Amino acid sequence: MVRIGPNVPFRIQRRAFKSRVIQSMTWSRGKDYYLLNIRIKHSNFSYDYFSLNNPHKLVIDISLHDEKNSKEDKILKGKEVLRKEEPRKEFPSRSSREIKTVVIDPGHGGLEIGAKGKFGTAEKDITLDISFKLKAIIERNLAFRVVMTREKDIDISLDNRTAIANNNRADLFISVHANSSYRKEASGPETFFLSQKATDEEARRLAYLENNSAELEEGIDRENEEEIQMILWDMAQASYLRQSSQLAESIQKELNLLLGTTDRGIKQAPFKVLAGVACPAVLVEVAFLSNADEEKKLGTEEFQSNVAQAVFQGLVNYLKLHSQE
Amino acid sequence: METKRVLILGVLFILLVVLVVLFFRSGGEERIRPSAEVVSPELESLSKKPGETRKIVLFFPSEEDSLLHKEEREMLADASLVQEAKQTIEELLNGSKNGYLSPFPPETKLRELFVTKEGVAYVDFSREIQEKHLSGSSSEMATVFSIVNSLAYNFNSVKKVFILIDGGEKETLGGHISLLRPFLPQYDLVAK
Numbered sequence: 007m008v009r010i011g012p013n014v015p016f017r018i019q020r021r022a023f024k025s026r027v028i029q030s031m032t033w034s035r036g037k038d039y040y041l042l043n044i045r046i047k048h049s050n051f052s053y054d055y056f057s058l059n060n061p062h063k064l065v066i067d068i069s070l071h072d073e074k075n076s077k078e079d080k081i082l083k084g085k086e087v088l089r090k091e092e093p094r095k096e097f098p099s100r101s102s103r104e105i106k107t108v109v110i111d112p113g114h115g116g117l118e119i120g121a122k123g124k125f126g127t128a129e130k131d132i133t134l135d136i137s138f139k140l141k142a143i144i145e146r147n148l149a150f151r152v153v154m155t156r157e158k159d160i161d162i163s164l165d166n167r168t169a170i171a172n173n174n175r176a177d178l179f180i181s182v183h184a185n186s187s188y189r190k191e192a193s194g195p196e197t198f199f200l201s202q203k204a205t206d207e208e209a210r211r212l213a214y215l216e217n218n219s220a221e222l223e224e225g226i227d228r229e230n231e232e233e234i235q236m237i238l239w240d241m242a243q244a245s246y247l248r249q250s251s252q253l254a255e256s257i258q259k260e261l262n263l264l265l266g267t268t269d270r271g272i273k274q275a276p277f278k279v280l281a282g283v284a285c286p287a288v289l290v291e292v293a294f295l296s297n298a299d300e301e302k303k304l305g306t307e308e309f310q311s312n313v314a315q316a317v318f319q320g321l322v323n324y325l326k327l328h329s330q331e
Numbered sequence: 332m333e334t335k336r337v338l339i340l341g342v343l344f345i346l347l348v349v350l351v352v353l354f355f356r357s358g359g360e361e362r363i364r365p366s367a368e369v370v371s372p373e374l375e376s377l378s379k380k381p382g383e384t385r386k387i388v389l390f391f392p393s394e395e396d397s398l399l400h401k402e403e404r405e406m407l408a409d410a411s412l413v414q415e416a417k418q419t420i421e422e423l424l425n426g427s428k429n430g431y432l433s434p435f436p437p438e439t440k441l442r443e444l445f446v447t448k449e450g451v452a453y454v455d456f457s458r459e460i461q462e463k464h465l466s467g468s469s470s471e472m473a474t475v476f477s478i479v480n481s482l483a484y485n486f487n488s489v490k491k492v493f494i495l496i497d498g499g500e501k502e503t504l505g506g507h508i509s510l511l512r513p514f515l516p517q518y519d520l521v522a523k
Binding site for chain 1: 392393394397432433434465466467468469470472473502503505506507508509511512514
């Protein structure tokens with residue numbers, strides 16, 4: 007039941023809802039509230055919900071307790087997003103939760119091996135090794151929950167990596183990669199955050215959405231609306247770019263310091279995996295697999311531990327910076 | 332009587348022809364229009380003599396730094412923007428003449444190229460550009476922006492570039508840079 011004030015504009019979607027989990031979704035209206043009825047097709051399920059800001063969203067995760075359906079369910083989790091205008095006050099907001107969650111994303115996996123060095127080192131293996139080390143250091147030193155997007159050598163789509171971060175209400179997202187370049191000499195770590203050069207048309211659309219959300223729901227037909235929601239979800243990272251750049255800077259500084267590498271600086275690029283993440287998010291390219299010396303180093307325990315330590319230190323410095331604010 | 336009937340039939344026939352023509356001309360709204368129809372008017376009106384050349388600038392990565400480097404080329408001028416843009420990409424795929432690096436797997440072919448009237452160039456490459464790509468943030472950036480900058484720099488009517496692979500939209504070249512949106516040129520990646 008959603009209670010709303012008399013002056014809050016509240017519009018209701020009446021569009022048909024197709025899902026393998028949800029049979030139907032209906033609204034009914036009381037004097038000062040709306041009731042949302044979700045009819046589930048299965049009897050054995052659990053659910054969780056949380057809200058997101060900018061734009062306001064209420065996300066309901068429905069998990070079926072049947073091994074056979076679990077994969078399907080995972081995919082659905084990321085998609086079943088309802089939008090409404092007034093976030094429910096009783097939801098825990100991101101800032102009020104005590105335990106923070108860091109999502110570590112070991113790049114690539116499974117058939118998707120990523121970059122490959124000339125001695126045969128595969129990016130997917132290096133990223134997983136370093137991610138495990140980073141997870142261990144964080145858990146040893148901070149009261150944080152650490153979630154990895156994969157813990158095995160398996161294929162995970164970029165969209166699912168983003169969904170795992172958002173479904174776990176990540177406070178920080180770190181994607182771990184190893185670089186490759188056409189230049190044999192290219193070396194050193196690089197930390198990236200998202201560049202989203204919104205085209206004029208997109209920027210206008212976003213500005214319009216921010217200013218006219220009530221009008222928008224009235225004036226836009228179903229198909230267009232779905233497209234707009236998708237674009238907004240796709241651009242979730244846009245509101246965290248400032249923090250993401252600080253996190254990137256903080257991590258890059260430590261990587262340069264600890265590894266004594268040449269400074270390649272922080273960079274921006276339109277990474278698919280970062281675009282939809284709804285928290286500060288960076289992608290760390292720890293070294294170049296295309297560089298023979300760095301490929302050898304990447305395979306050693308020592309180098310991997312140093313990298314994990316540096317990323318951890320960068321993360322701690324970022325957190326200090328933000329606790330002062 | 333007979334002439335009147337012939338006249339009516341004639342009128343009906345002409346009407347039918349007109350309707351058929353109208354039908355085929357108006358039906359294409361949903362499809363992406365082929366390039367020839369959407370060439371910007373100012374370029375089309377430039378009448379170029381056969382054998383005339385024009386200067387273009389290509390962008391290649393280099394062994395010396397992580398930036399893209401300009402390389403000038405002369406190529407045959409063409410009345411059609413699309414033909415010139417195709418030639419530009421072919422030149423890019425052929426590689427540098429000044430010893431710069433090629434950001435493409437050698438087997439990569441240009442399949443198709445068209446430009447919408449909104450100024451988005453769609454460039455369709457063969458699947459090798461993805462299947463044999465080095466995969467890595469730096470190498471993907473080099474590939475993407477050598478294409479995007481080379482088109483946007485030489486053709487004023489190309490504002491954005493959308494990269495297609497094997498006739499369709501693909502997420503990334505090798506797991507990093509998103510190909511799902513059109514790119515604006517990025518000249519900050521170019522050596523001064």
